[in-house]
Amino acid sequence: MPELPEVETYRRFLEEVMLHQTIAALEVKDAHVLAVEEDTLRQALVGRTVTGTSRLGKNCFLLLDSGQVLVLHFGMTGDVGAYRDEPDAPRFTRVAFHLGSGLRVAFIDPRKFGRIRLADSVSQYQSAKKLGPDALDISAAELQARLGKRKTFLKPLLLDQGITAGLGNWIVDEVLFQARLHPERAAHTLTTPDFEALHAAVQLVLSTAIQHEATYRAFPASFLIHAREWDDSATPGTNQHQYCPRHTTTKIDKTYVGGRATYTCPICQPPS
């Protein structure tokens, strides 16, 4: 479920297992996830050493000693893993990077929406993809500058990677809940204090999620995420978290905003 916190967790893992390692071979099990010719990729990777890692929004970068950059995007279901012998390859491994040490790093992606590509640099990739500043780096003032004149709904704007990169569907719901803002508020009606609350909520949600390595069951009880249907952490098969963490007798609403499932508390986040 890769949004910014998951990708940051993957980046830390990749840094741990790949930094200063040489890529000895590239194994492509399913070329569907490649957004670059397999031979081109192999030529760019084999014999190269990983000199660093980076992240922008939901994109993870492996910096190579050639100066080129390997870009990993995990789509909806991407993950990473490491293994030594083929029988231990994780299910749905699509590409494996064989390291000089014998360890193999897996790009795992059941639904194959993830992509692997090459770029000349992080900034070249950022401009090519028109990505805004990372959601962890953006300031309240910049958020206001980018959103304050837009007349459309807040939620789709926050999901727009060109405005700020890294916010996905559940994170935006959580941010809006924490900031007590309705997802259908027109962005230009927000006041400066609203933008400050929004910014603080982005920081809170992202830092909490990263701290728990994106394991949402470990998140504080004050988080709305527990109301999402796929959280079975109370009793499997039931959903005992369908009430607002702050108004424990108020049911969380499920609606669709911009075509995306959206969860809100009708009391905390009154429509304007």
Place this chain on the structure above:
DNA sequence: GTCGATGTTAGCAC
């Protein structure tokens, strides 16, 4: 068998 899904992008209509 049916439905929905965490992301992204293209196409289309206004």
Place this chain on the structure above:
DNA sequence: TGTGCTAACATCGA
């Protein structure tokens, strides 16, 4: 140019 809606991608798992 901005906007918003829909479909498509590929597949799993409930």
